[in-house]
Amino acid sequence: MSTATVDAARFPVWREQQQARVEQALSDWVSPTAPVNLGQAMRYAVLDGGKRLRPLLVLACSQAVAGCPAAALRAACAVELIHAYSLVHDDLPCMDNDVLRRGKPTVHVRYGQALALLAGDALQTLAFELLLPEDGSIEPSLALVLARLLARAAGADGMAGGQAQDLASVGVKLEQPALEAMHRRKTGALLQASVLMGAATATLSAATTARLADYGAHLGLAFQVVDDVLDVSADSATLGKTAGKDAADDKPTFVSLLGLAQAQAYAERLLDQAHAALQHSGLSQTDTLHALADWVGRRAH
Amino acid sequence: MSTATVDAARFPVWREQQQARVEQALSDWVSPTAPVNLGQAMRYAVLDGGKRLRPLLVLACSQAVAGCPAAALRAACAVELIHAYSLVHDDLPCMDNDVLRRGKPTVHVRYGQALALLAGDALQTLAFELLLPEDGSIEPSLALVLARLLARAAGADGMAGGQAQDLASVGVKLEQPALEAMHRRKTGALLQASVLMGAATATLSAATTARLADYGAHLGLAFQVVDDVLDVSADSATLGKTAGKDAADDKPTFVSLLGLAQAQAYAERLLDQAHAALQHSGLSQTDTLHALADWVGRRAH
Numbered sequence: 001m002s003t004a005t006v007d008a009a010r011f012p013v014w015r016e017q018q019q020a021r022v023e024q025a026l027s028d029w030v031s032p033t034a035p036v037n038l039g040q041a042m043r044y045a046v047l048d049g050g051k052r053l054r055p056l057l058v059l060a061c062s063q064a065v066a067g068c069p070a071a072a073l074r075a076a077c078a079v080e081l082i083h084a085y086s087l088v089h090d091d092l093p094c095m096d097n098d099v100l101r102r103g104k105p106t107v108h109v110r111y112g113q114a115l116a117l118l119a120g121d122a123l124q125t126l127a128f129e130l131l132l133p134e135d136g137s138i139e140p141s142l143a144l145v146l147a148r149l150l151a152r153a154a155g156a157d158g159m160a161g162g163q164a165q166d167l168a169s170v171g172v173k174l175e176q177p178a179l180e181a182m183h184r185r186k187t188g189a190l191l192q193a194s195v196l197m198g199a200a201t202a203t204l205s206a207a208t209t210a211r212l213a214d215y216g217a218h219l220g221l222a223f224q225v226v227d228d229v230l231d232v233s234a235d236s237a238t239l240g241k242t243a244g245k246d247a248a249d250d251k252p253t254f255v256s257l258l259g260l261a262q263a264q265a266y267a268e269r270l271l272d273q274a275h276a277a278l279q280h281s282g283l284s285q286t287d288t289l290h291a292l293a294d295w296v297g298r299r300a301h
Numbered sequence: 302m303s304t305a306t307v308d309a310a311r312f313p314v315w316r317e318q319q320q321a322r323v324e325q326a327l328s329d330w331v332s333p334t335a336p337v338n339l340g341q342a343m344r345y346a347v348l349d350g351g352k353r354l355r356p357l358l359v360l361a362c363s364q365a366v367a368g369c370p371a372a373a374l375r376a377a378c379a380v381e382l383i384h385a386y387s388l389v390h391d392d393l394p395c396m397d398n399d400v401l402r403r404g405k406p407t408v409h410v411r412y413g414q415a416l417a418l419l420a421g422d423a424l425q426t427l428a429f430e431l432l433l434p435e436d437g438s439i440e441p442s443l444a445l446v447l448a449r450l451l452a453r454a455a456g457a458d459g460m461a462g463g464q465a466q467d468l469a470s471v472g473v474k475l476e477q478p479a480l481e482a483m484h485r486r487k488t489g490a491l492l493q494a495s496v497l498m499g500a501a502t503a504t505l506s507a508a509t510t511a512r513l514a515d516y517g518a519h520l521g522l523a524f525q526v527v528d529d530v531l532d533v534s535a536d537s538a539t540l541g542k543t544a545g546k547d548a549a550d551d552k553p554t555f556v557s558l559l560g561l562a563q564a565q566a567y568a569e570r571l572l573d574q575a576h577a578a579l580q581h582s583g584l585s586q587t588d589t590l591h592a593l594a595d596w597v598g599r600r601a602h
Contacts, residue, residue, distance in 0.1 A: 034457035038465035094414035125456030155426030156335035164339035
């Protein structure tokens with residue numbers, strides 16, 4: 001496997017290679033010793049789907065800093081497991097009540113709500129297990145840092161907190177700062193943590209880490225703005241999930257706040273800021289991270 | 302605070318002191334910076350209730366081995382957070398659909414299903430965060446061991462796996478080995494992990510750790526057998542939850558398998574084995590652990 005970063009032209013090949021690595025690792029790690037029904041639901045939730053954006057951010061960042069590849073692969077899979085668990089729980093009838101995800105029936109449609117609930121719970125636990133191997137594949141002090149970054153980004157101060165703010169925001173007119181604060185938790189925290197986990201696989205200066213944190217924050221917010229744009233401009237078949245959900249659910253979005261054209265322009269500005277943060281990082285091998293930011297901005301789903 | 306173990310006569314005082322310590326620590330740690338709605342639901346789920354059996358096992362075992370008190374208190378709270386999250390999710394309509402827990406309305410009755418789901422999710426994350434402090438209150442290699450023990454006990458090979466086996470067992474006639482295998486995961490893994498986390502706060506011989514693991518396994522299974530006995534012999538007011546649920550849900554129990562008298566006798570035998578394991582542990586300060594086993598056996602709820 002290549003550990004060099006790649007320019008825009010070679011990015012699609014790199015992306016497919018890394019997606020395949022992540023798919024294989026997830027298939028190996030989810031979750032061979034679980035009871036049959038639980039293991040099936042966990043694998044259905046995780047395998048054979050998704051852009052793997054968060055794992056790609058971990059891997060690209062780790063490669064940019066010449067970090068430990070074995071730790072990066074575990075971190076990449078751990079963050080994807082957190083993302084996958086959140087989707088399973090989000091899709092439940094008591095939350096978003098979604099029946100379609102990545103073009104397939106959602107986990108509770110396929111396996112029932114009770115098993116979907118447990119599969120989500122067990123995927124979260126497995127994320128931490130992956131970061132705490134006994135086999136020495138992650139140096140102990142690094143394992144601790146990675147697990148800490150993941151826990152902060154996933155919990156009440158991160159993703160789960162943002163989801164709770166989202167629940168409280170239905171039918172409420174949020175101003176842009178409040179909307180951004182919610183999304184920095186709900187989707188931004190885990191995307192930024194992906195970058196920071198990749199960064200943690202090497203020893204960096206505080207300044208470089210801070211610029212990578214900026215990159216992750218700008219990219220994370222851009223991701224959400226693009227998501228809101230796609231929710232009104234793409235169809236369900238392209239998205240692989242139900243389009244138009246936010247408006248139907250009366251949730252505030254960047255499009256409802258700014259209008260479509262202004263939301264698109266805002267996403268571009270955020271991506272420019274992400275690129276600028278990389279340029280000031282002091283790192284020389286940032287091509288793949290630049291390409292990932294463009295991929296986030298130009299994606300169709 | 303006392304770190305000596307106590308005999309049976311002083312056990313109730315010790316228990317109340319330690320329960321108060323755990324309550325205070327949980328109140329400090331759950332979850333001051335969370336969004337208001339989520340923080341309220343998390344605190345409601347965790348505070349002011351429960352026997353705190355798992356924390357007491359961690360603390361008693363840590364005191365028996367003269368382990369690090371600060372690490373033990375974090376581990377005690379972490380294991381309670383995992384227990385609390387599992388109760389919140391278990392009580393949801395798609396699982397056990399329980400409206401009463403510890404004599405109060407369950408979390409989803411009080412805060413709605415969506416927030417209950419998120420509160421459970423965030424409590425699980427917080428359990429791992431507690432074990433990964435940046436303040437040096439847990440030595441890094443110990444933090445890693447504690448988080449690993451907790452993850453294994455909580456996930457697909459432990460509690461969540463046992464719950465999935467439980468789901469698959471409704472209306473099924475299980476033989477005793479299958480019933481025990483389910484309960485060793487569903488309730489036993491976390492109870493045993495409580496003992497092992499307490500043990501991990503000091504450096505012990507493999508033989509002593511193995512005997513403590515035996516103690517935890519026997520006590521864990523005894524706890525479940527007593528639970529099944531209480532489900533048919535106590536009323537809802539005493540239990541603080543709905544009595545008679547297992548029979549109503551057509552779930553296999555030790556009572557349905559063995560009959561009431563034989564189930565009671567089996568619990569006694571398991572507790573005898575727990576006591577014997579302590580006697581062979583090579584530890585001299587095991588009075589509190591003995592008293593805890595008796596408490597599990599004689600409890601009324």
